[in-house]
Amino acid sequence: MKKTLRLYSRILFVALCVLGAGNTMAQNACIDFHKKQCKKQGTSSYLMSEASRSAMFLKGQTSEFRLTIYQGKDYRITICSEEVLGENIGMAIVDRETGETLYNNKDYNYVRDFEFTVLMTREIKIVISVPDAGGMKPKGGGGDFRAKDASGVGCLGVLIEEMVTPKKGF
Numbered sequence: 001m002k003k004t005l006r007l008y009s010r011i012l013f014v015a016l017c018v019l020g021a022g023n024t025m026a027q028n029a030c031i032d033f034h035k036k037q038c039k040k041q042g043t044s045s046y047l048m049s050e051a052s053r054s055a056m057f058l059k060g061q062t063s064e065f066r067l068t069i070y071q072g073k074d075y076r077i078t079i080c081s082e083e084v085l086g087e088n089i090g091m092a093i094v095d096r097e098t099g100e101t102l103y104n105n106k107d108y109n110y111v112r113d114f115e116f117t118v119l120m121t122r123e124i125k126i127v128i129s130v131p132d133a134g135g136m137k138p139k140g141g142g143g144d145f146r147a148k149d150a151s152g153v154g155c156l157g158v159l160i161e162e163m164v165t166p167k168k169g170f
Contacts, residue, residue, distance in 0.1 A: 029155065030054050030055055030056045030155035030156075030157075031054060032054065033054035033080070033155040033156070033157040034052045034053065034054045034080065034157030034158060034159045035048075035052075035054075035157075035159075037080045037155075037157055038052075038078045038079070038080040038157050038158075038159035039078070039080070040078075040159075040161070044163070045163045045164075045166075046074075046076055046161035046162065046163045047161060047162060047163060048159065048160070048161055049075075049160040049161060049162050051065075051067050051160045052157070052158060052159050052160045052161075053065065053157070053158055054155060054156065054157040054158070055155075055156060056153060056154070056155060056156075057081070057085055057128075057130045057153070057154060057155070057156045058130070058152055058153050059084075059085060059086065059130055059131065059132055059152035059153075060130065060131070060132035060152075061129075061130050062090075062127065062128065062129040062130070063127075063128050064094075064125045064126060064127040064128070065125070065126055065158075066096065066123060066124070066125055067123075067124050067125075067126060067160070068121070068122070068123050068124075069118045069121065069122060069124055070118060070121050071118050071119060071120055071121045072118070072164060072165050073117075073118050073162050073163065073164060073165060074115065074116070074117050074118075074162065074163050074164075074165050074166075075115070075116055075117075075118065075160065075161065075162050076113060076114070076115045076160075076161045076162075077091070077093075077113065077114050077126065077158065077159070077160050077161075078112060078113040078158075078159040078161075079091050079112050079113070079128065079156065079157065079158055079159075080112065080156070080157045080159070081130075081154060081155065081156040081157070082154030082155050082156070083154075084151060084152065084153070084154040085130050085131075085154045085156060086130065086131045087110065088106075088110040088131050089110065089112070089128065089129070089130055089131070089156065090104070090105060090106055090110065090127070090128065090129035090130075090131075091103075091104075091105045091112075091114070091126065091127070091128055091129075091158075092104040092105070092106075092126075092127040092129075093114075093124050093125075093126055093127075094124060094125045094126075094127060095122060095123075095124060096122075096123040096124060096125055097122070097123065102124065103116070117165050118165075126158060128156065128158065130156065
């Protein structure tokens with residue numbers, strides 16, 4: 001009896017290790033997604049910011065991260081994703097202090113890149129929203145869980161580039 005129990009414990013442990021390793025490998029596949037998949041536009045003076053990041057997203061998921069943008073700099077933010085996540089990926093830039101939405105790409109047909117000049121240093125949030133696949137959220141108000149659907153999972157990258165604002169005029 002003890003031998004059988006010990007054998008089942010070992011099998012369960014190995015199975016959990018294998019499943020955990022598979023999940024970790026899938027997440028690791030997304031780590032540098034922004035470096036490999038987000039296209040830099042032309043030859044410019046922009047340099048990739050260390051604030052750039054990538055993650056695994058599920059259809060219907062929204063996530064945000066903070067960023068300090070500095071006066072006297074130009075920024076370009078580009079989002080890229082695997083096809084499985086759909087076309088209309090939302091990107092909003094929100095002032096952390098006031099909550100004011102400074103930019104929302106849904107007002108511009110969900111364009112995937114945005115360039116801007118910073119006139120005043122401030123803390124912002126970049127909010128990324130992946131459209132729902134339809135039918136992935138439970139009906140009847142039970143929003144505490146979501147059906148797991150491997151076809152609704154994919155990598156998404158946010159490439160942030162920055163440069164010193166070029167002097168204009170004389």
